[in-house]
Amino acid sequence: xxxxxxxxxxISKLSRISVDEQKAEKLAGDLNSIFNFIEKLNELNTDNVExxxxxxxxxxxxxxxxxxxxxxxxxxxxxxxxxxxDFFVVPKVVE
Amino acid sequence: xxxxTSQSLTSLVNNIKEKKLxxxxxxxxxxxxxxxxxELNSYITEDFSNAIDKAKKFDEKPNFDLKLPGIxxxxxxLFCTKDIRTTAGSKILENFIPTYESTVTQNIWNEGGILLGxxxxxxxxxxxxxxxxxxxxxQNPIDKGLVPGGSSGGSAAAVSGQLTPITxxxxxxxxxxxxxxxxxxxGLKPTYGSCSRYGIVAFASSLDQAxxxxxxxxDCALLQEVISSYDEKDSTSIDFKRDQYSKDLTRxxxxxxxxxxxxxxxxxxxxxxxxxxxxxxxxxxxCGAEIIDISLPxxxxxxxxxxxxxxxxxxxxxxxxxxxxxxxxxxxxxLIDMYEKTRSEGFGAEVQRxxxxxxxxxxxxxxxxxxxxxxKVRKLIKNDFDEAxxxxxxxxxxxxxxxxFKIGEKKNDPVSMYLNDIFTVPVNLAGLPAISxxxxxxxxxxxxxxxxxxxxxxxxxxxxxxxAMEDKINFKNKINDWWIK
Numbered sequence: 001x002x003x004x005x006x007x008x009x010x011i012s013k014l015s016r017i018s019v020d021e022q023k024a025e026k027l028a029g030d031l032n033s034i035f036n037f038i039e040k041l042n043e044l045n046t047d048n049v050e051x052x053x054x055x056x057x058x059x060x061x062x063x064x065x066x067x068x069x070x071x072x073x074x075x076x077x078x079x080x081x082x083x084x085x086d087f088f089v090v091p092k093v094v095e
Numbered sequence: 096x097x098x099x100t101s102q103s104l105t106s107l108v109n110n111i112k113e114k115k116l117x118x119x120x121x122x123x124x125x126x127x128x129x130x131x132x133x134e135l136n137s138y139i140t141e142d143f144s145n146a147i148d149k150a151k152k153f154d155e156k157p158n159f160d161l162k163l164p165g166i167x168x169x170x171x172x173l174f175c176t177k178d179i180r181t182t183a184g185s186k187i188l189e190n191f192i193p194t195y196e197s198t199v200t201q202n203i204w205n206e207g208g209i210l211l212g213x214x215x216x217x218x219x220x221x222x223x224x225x226x227x228x229x230x231x232x233x234q235n236p237i238d239k240g241l242v243p244g245g246s247s248g249g250s251a252a253a254v255s256g257q258l259t260p261i262t263x264x265x266x267x268x269x270x271x272x273x274x275x276x277x278x279x280x281x282g283l284k285p286t287y288g289s290c291s292r293y294g295i296v297a298f299a300s301s302l303d304q305a306x307x308x309x310x311x312x313x314d315c316a317l318l319q320e321v322i323s324s325y326d327e328k329d330s331t332s333i334d335f336k337r338d339q340y341s342k343d344l345t346r347x348x349x350x351x352x353x354x355x356x357x358x359x360x361x362x363x364x365x366x367x368x369x370x371x372x373x374x375x376x377x378x379x380x381x382c383g384a385e386i387i388d389i390s391l392p393x394x395x396x397x398x399x400x401x402x403x404x405x406x407x408x409x410x411x412x413x414x415x416x417x418x419x420x421x422x423x424x425x426x427x428x429x430l431i432d433m434y435e436k437t438r439s440e441g442f443g444a445e446v447q448r449x450x451x452x453x454x455x456x457x458x459x460x461x462x463x464x465x466x467x468x469x470x471k472v473r474k475l476i477k478n479d480f481d482e483a484x485x486x487x488x489x490x491x492x493x494x495x496x497x498x499x500f501k502i503g504e505k506k507n508d509p510v511s512m513y514l515n516d517i518f519t520v521p522v523n524l525a526g527l528p529a530i531s532x533x534x535x536x537x538x539x540x541x542x543x544x545x546x547x548x549x550x551x552x553x554x555x556x557x558x559x560x561x562x563a564m565e566d567k568i569n570f571k572n573k574i575n576d577w578w579i580k
Contacts (some may be wrong), residue, residue: 003455007455008451011451011454011455011458012435012451014454014458015410015438015450015451015454016417016431016434016435016438017435017438017439017442017447017450017451018432018435018436018438018439019439027447027448027451030448030509031448031451031452031455033509033510034402034448034452034509034510034513037398037399037402037510037513038399038402038403038465039399040395040396040399041396041399041400041403041468041469041472042468043396044393044396044472044475046468046471046472046475049471049472049474049475050471050474051467051470051471051473051474052470052471052473052474052477053301053470054301054331055287055301055477055524055525055526055551056287056288056331056333056526058333060330060331061327061330063327072194075194075195076194076420078192078194079190079191079192079194079420079421079422080419080420080421081418081419081421081422081423081424082424088419088420090419090430090433091427091428091429091430091432091433092429093429093430
């Protein structure tokens with residue numbers, strides 16, 4: 001399998017990371033060598049194997065749905081790169 | 096003051112309890128040595144004057160019942176610390192100041208620990224040499240120009256160089272054990288679910304665990320006792336009976352069965368690693384353990400599995416860095432453009448590479464071929480360990496396939512960098528505990544480590560084995576303070 005520039009552009013779009021031509025070529029090279037290495041898994045027959053999604057064999061605990069932290073608006077907004085009163089600010093999305 | 100910084104954690108605790116040393120004296124000694132150690136680049140953020148103030152406060156009203164009474168400690172910069180900048184080694188979090196504390200660090204402060212500062216690491220813990228950090232690479236105290244390993248490279252260098260009596264790191268695929276091995280220190284990756292992940296910057300949530308890094312096994316046991324706790328704020332935290340690891344520590348390991356997996360004899364492994372392993376087997380026998388040959392047949396599939404599972408989880412976890420709620424933001428023409436530029440400028444090359452691998456293996460049309468396949472192989476790898484543990488109590492392997500390498504040596508070849516974790520990654524995939532202890536030197540005088548892998552939740556067992564073997568090995572780290580100014 002080979003990852004071409006078109007695929008790199010597609011992944012770049014999905015992952016919201018912009019890439020220029022030069023970076024795309026570098027990434028294609030790197031990803032191809034990594035996927036060559038990963039392809040080794042195809043040697044194994046896993047037809048009747050259950051996928052492992054969690055190593056802990058316990059089921060997740062239920063907890064009551066209670067409000068614990070109140071009035072932390074300031075804390076939540078504190079680290080935002082741009083803010084306006086109580087809101088996060090993003091570039092204009094509606095005309 | 097160097098006689099203070101060369102002491103083990105256990106001896107510092109005793110000296111403080113017996114009032115032979117004050118917390119202020121101890122804290123000042125480590126601050127002083129850290130100030131002279133800038134060349135190692137261990138710290139990303141220092142909190143020295145606050146540390147000394149806290150030490151003075153402790154001395155005014157000491158509580159000697161605590162497990163870490165007035166003990167100063169620097170921690171990996173992946174743990175959120177309230178009101179202290181937490182960067183995860185990334186530009187994207189350069190100005191991030193958490194408004195809350197991670198459970199693991201809170202446990203340390205509750206027992207009397209005092210924060211010295213935040214230690215350098217690979218960006219988002221992705222790396223094996225500390226070279227992916229936005230804040231520059233870390234020097235290994237063993238020799239100039241040598242990597243300390245990664246991702247907990249700053250932590251390993253700080254313990255090895257005696258800038259902190261002990262520290263905590265995180266381990267997703269070997270990030271505690273490999274740097275411990277490279278710097279002649281001890282590192283424990285606990286069982287998945289033993290230490291809370293709450294407040295740790297997430298990399299791969301099904302693999303990440305915090306753990307202690309120390310000068311010796313006794314110190315390691317003490318810190319593990321402090322940081323391990325059930326925490327309802329982490330839904331994968333496990334409520335099991337935790338041992339008093341330091342109190343119950345014993346060198347009596349007579350009759351314990353130790354497995355030697357033949358699949359860890361990999362092609363191209365240096366002779367000195369093979370020799371070290373043989374020596375380790377002899378030490379274990381000398382301690383009264385029984386050696387049993389075992390097989391972990393799917394070992395060679397662990398790294399390829401890891402490089403699907405970990406990037407997949409990372410691509411999902413790192414989706415939160417969008418330049419809106421916190422962290423770095425780049426200017427963009429519109430919302431999407433802002434996202435794309437923020438992530439392109441804010442993340443380093445290795446992190447971008449892994450996000451893209453992860454995005455690809457989870458994308459429509461490839462999910463079954465890669466991600467689902469990897470989860471199935473992960474099951475086979477776990478089954479291997481389950482089968483082996485019917486016959487043995489623990490497994491002994493080398494920690495790494497080589498000693499520390501030169502800065503820059505593997506930087507441009509991701510796959511050769513990934514191979515560093517060949518012996519450590521299977522443990523994370525199976526969620527098991529494992530400890531790396533220094534066990535010898537190579538021809539250049541660089542340290543080499545041995546890894547002891549245990550059954551789930553049996554940290555006490557591997558700590559005991561490590562404690563017994565450490566005594567036989569009698570390792571001395573060769574540190575000449577070359578970096579001190």
